[in-house]
Amino acid sequence: MTFVGGGARMSVHPTLSFDTEIQRAVYEYIEQHGAVEPDELARSIRLESEPSHSKPARSGSYTESICPSMDDLESCLEALETQGYLTEADGKYRVALSTTPKTVELEDGTVTIRAAREEDRHGVIDTMHEVAAEGTYIVAENVATQLERDSALVRANENRSRIFFVAVFEPETEADSDDPRQAAATTDAESGSRVVGWLHIDVNELPSLSHTAELTVGVASDVRHNGIGSHLLEYGLEWAKNAGYRKVYQNVPATNDGAIEFLEANGWHREGEHEAQYRIGDEFVDEIMLATWP
Template identity: 40%
Template sequence: MRAPERPTFDDEASKEIYQYVERHGTAERHRVRDAASIPANQFQESLEKLKTKGYLEEEGGTIRVSLDVGSIEEFETDDGSYTIRPARHSDFEGVVDTIRAVTATETYVVAETVAEQLLYDDAVSRHTTVESRVFFVATVDGEVIGWTHLDLPHVEKLRDTAQLTVGVRPEYRGQGIGSQLLTRGLDWAEANGYRKVYNSVPATNDTALAFLEAHGWNTEGIRKDHYTIDDGFVDELLMAYEF
């Protein structure tokens, strides 16, 4: 599916509950109940309807918007096995730590921004009236070791394009994990009707640029002196992949 279609509601109570969770990304059950001006038994009934329809999901008393973004895939390498799957809320700390591990060794400003946005939202996936955010993770023995993510604007004139970031912890590189993560993100975008995916990379990040170019990405533009890194100005390369 494309970034989720707007849901339909059986009653105003269901709509009120869903919209509260949507605005906040995730919400504690008791806060949603307090915010909904309906009796407790009606709250329970409406929430269960929303969960049954697949609009909301709940884990440990935390309610979030559901995003159905695909299946779990297993891969074998000479060094062992790893899994690529849609991210879950329980992956939150692992995703942030992995992004920080990557950005600690190379300059990847967009990914740093993504990590900060995750911390602000306190949620991995996000779906609002303005935009959606989809994450896939690579895991080894349940631990997150890589990610790919897409930001999906809902503004009509931008609905055919998405921003993608991807990264793998340094100690797990050289096994094709990054390529599989990138492919998973691109496959999802193509299947959901996007015509272009883009990424922004500092001109000094040779590793990232070489990786994207090897997978068919092209330099679409350059922003001169866009970043200030180590007290110097660095160009930003606008990389794009078109389907």
């Protein structure tokens, strides 16, 4: 499971090599906005061009901003898909992240673990806030706040890389087992599917630390103890390994016994601690540093 983009892995400085300026402009717009329809691209993309029937300005040559033709735009999107930079789903283009979904069967439904889509943003943020509200997951709370301010869930540019995987719960319904025609008529909203877990990988901006990545992972309280967290962690670490990261780390308050036990049970090691790193309520709490080498 690897990021596909001109043969490059998703890193702090991905290799973004485009054949034309329109390809660069289209990729950058989609990367900044998460999921974009072709009509929006046609309205938003502007290219600099020299006017063909104008007198030169006294100060010298000048350019004007023009919209690419639909033919040029369609050709550009096709090329970016072929090169692995973008993928299309439900009529929208987004940064390509080539992964294979994983299914976990529960007694009352199914959980699918997959790469996150822009449409998952609110579900991810809500789940993060729910977990952070327990008071022991400071990093998750900070990431949720960043997502509320940012324009896209997944980022992959020359300055930063941030990726999300999600666990989406689909409850079993009577239509699933009794009437296939009724099942086919059931919409996503009616099905009750929701994001119940996330795994987030973020890369340090310094090139000297680009072999490392910070990870957060969490699962909604009502579906815990079903192995979802372990499946998410395995899924994300497999991606990190294939993407070339050598070390993945996470720092948590010493009071977060559940997270520490979970990570250590999955092969993570303590690297040290920062004394009184957090203030939670009226208490100063140490920070435990954990890491693994995928």
